[in-house]
Amino acid sequence: MRDIPAVLITGASTGIGATYAERFARRGHTLVLVARDAARMEALADRLRQETGVTIDILPADLTQAADLAKVEARLQEDSRIGILVNNAGTAIGGSFVDQSVEDMTRLVALNATALLRLSRAIAPRLAAAGEGAIVNIGSVVGVAPEFGMTVYGATKAFVQFLSQGLAQELGPKGVYVQAVLPATTRTEIWDHVGADVNTLSNVMEVGDLVDAALVGFDRREPVTIPPLHDAGQWDAFDGARKAMLGNIVNALPAERYRTPA
Ligand code: NAP
Numbered sequence: 622m623r624d625i626p627a628v629l630i631t632g633a634s635t636g637i638g639a640t641y642a643e644r645f646a647r648r649g650h651t652l653v654l655v656a657r658d659a660a661r662m663e664a665l666a667d668r669l670r671q672e673t674g675v676t677i678d679i680l681p682a683d684l685t686q687a688a689d690l691a692k693v694e695a696r697l698q699e700d701s702r703i704g705i706l707v708n709n710a711g712t713a714i715g716g717s718f719v720d721q722s723v724e725d726m727t728r729l730v731a732l733n734a735t736a737l738l739r740l741s742r743a744i745a746p747r748l749a750a751a752g753e754g755a756i757v758n759i760g761s762v763v764g765v766a767p768e769f770g771m772t773v774y775g776a777t778k779a780f781v782q783f784l785s786q787g788l789a790q791e792l793g794p795k796g797v798y799v800q801a802v803l804p805a806t807t808r809t810e811i812w813d814h815v816g817a818d819v820n821t822l823s824n825v826m827e828v829g830d831l832v833d834a835a836l837v838g839f840d841r842r843e844p845v846t847i848p849p850l851h852d853a854g855q856w857d858a859f860d861g862a863r864k865a866m867l868g869n870i871v872n873a874l875p876a877e878r879y880r881t882p883a
Contacts, residue, residue, distance in 0.1 A: 626704025626754065627651035629697060631684060631740065634661040636809030637759060638709040640832040646673040651702060653678045655693055656710065684710055684736035685728050694743035704754040706744045708737040708781075711759060713774045715815035726773050733777035738784060745792060752796035757839065758785045762805045762847065765859075778803075782845070789844045798842050802835045805849040824849070 628645045632638035634656035642652055646669040654662045659681040666677040680696060682689035697703060711733045714725045741756055748754035763771050764778030785801035792799055807826045812819040819825055831848050838846030850856060 625649050625651075627653060627700070627702040628705040628707060629653040629655065629680075629693075629703050629744075630707040630709060631655045631693070631736070632710030634658040634665070636811065637804070637807065637828055637832060638707070639665055640828050641707050641709060641757075642677075643669060644832055644836060645705075646675045646677070649673070649675060650705070651676045651678075653680055653696065653700070653703060655680045655682050655684070657681060657683045684740075685731040690736055690739060694739060697740060697743040698747065701747065701751075703744065704748065704751075705757070706740060706755070707757045707759070708740055709757075709759045710736065711777075711811075713771065713811055713815045715817070717770070718772050721773065729773055730777055733774070734780045737781060741784070741788065745788070745797065748797045749792055749795040754796075755798040755800065755839070756785075756788065756792075757800045757802060757835075758782075760785065760801050760803045762803045762849065764803065786844065798839075800835075800839055800843060801845045802838070803845065803847045803850075804831050804835075807831045 625648075628641075628650045630638050630641050630645070630652065633642045633652075633654035638656065642654055642665060646652060652666075652669070652675060654666060654677060656662055659679055662679045662681070666679055669675065670677055680693060682693050684690050684693065697706065712729065714721055714729055737758060741758070744754070744756065748756070758781050760781040761775070761778040763769050763775040764782045767775060769775065782801050782803065785799050789799040805826065806819075806822050806824060807828055808819055809828055812822070826849055834848035835846050838848075845856065845860075847856060
């Protein structure tokens with residue numbers, strides 16, 4: 622791996638992924654951009670090549686399609702220049718659980734969870750063997766908020782968060798940094814896809830602010846970065862309550878409250 626590793630970013634044609642591409646290009650990283658819209662990525666790459674002089678490859682892929690996903694996995698396995706993976710590609714669907722089609726739900730899980738898992742698995746052995754590198758996974762605050770009414774989307778993001786925290790446990794000691802980034806409402810096209818007008822929403826973060834904050838967390842090697850959460854102590858208390866429970870959740874006998882019939 623070179624001193625400044627190449628970065629593969631999924632969902633790099635627009636929104637948060639395109640902003641990561643711009644920021645990493647300005648830091649001098651070679652880029653590999655992945656999304657479906659090749660023309661959009663070419664336009665971004667042309668601009669960034671001119672402005673920063675970095676090398677940028679375009680790898681068009683629909684990450685819900687097995688052959689395309691395999692192509693990106695192979696690139697992560699074989700291209701030893703790539704030392705950072707940003708698993709950003711993701712989408713959301715509108716409506717409630719009973720209104721959403723099972724096909725839409727399945728595609729959502731395939732993109733937000735399965736593709737992210739498989740790409741992490743593709744690069745992790747190489748990074749662990751090298752003893753360096755990073756995996757950045759874009760989750761969401763919805764993953765800790767079933768109350769927000771985006772159940773399947775939130776479930777995929779809870780998966781992303783758990784996977785990231787588990788991978789940090791496993792890969793951290795091998796020198797690989799894993800970060801979960803949890804944005805809240807951010808001004809991107811994702812809101813068009815759920816049929817919402819972002820201009821009608823409150824507390825919307827600009828995408829540049831979100832990515833710049835996420836990169837502060839990245840540079841600090843934070844395991845979980847939540848740019849919109851102003852009181853970091855609230856996350857620490859939440860995580861602390863979970864950790865405090867760990868010593869008590871494995872017991873041979875059922876709890877006293879379950880030993881008498883309802
Ligand atoms: P966005 O503007 O809609 O961008 C999504 C990106 O993913 C695009 O580059 C899109 O490119 C790509 N993508 C979509 N389907 C794909 C597929 N099947 N295969 C490959 N690439 C695909 O959304 P965003 O807001 O930047 O979202 C980025 C990440 O942030 C997502 O994981 C999202 O869940 C998360 N997030 C966003 C918000 C928010 O409020 N914006 C909040 C919390 C979390 P193509 O269409 O060219 O494929």
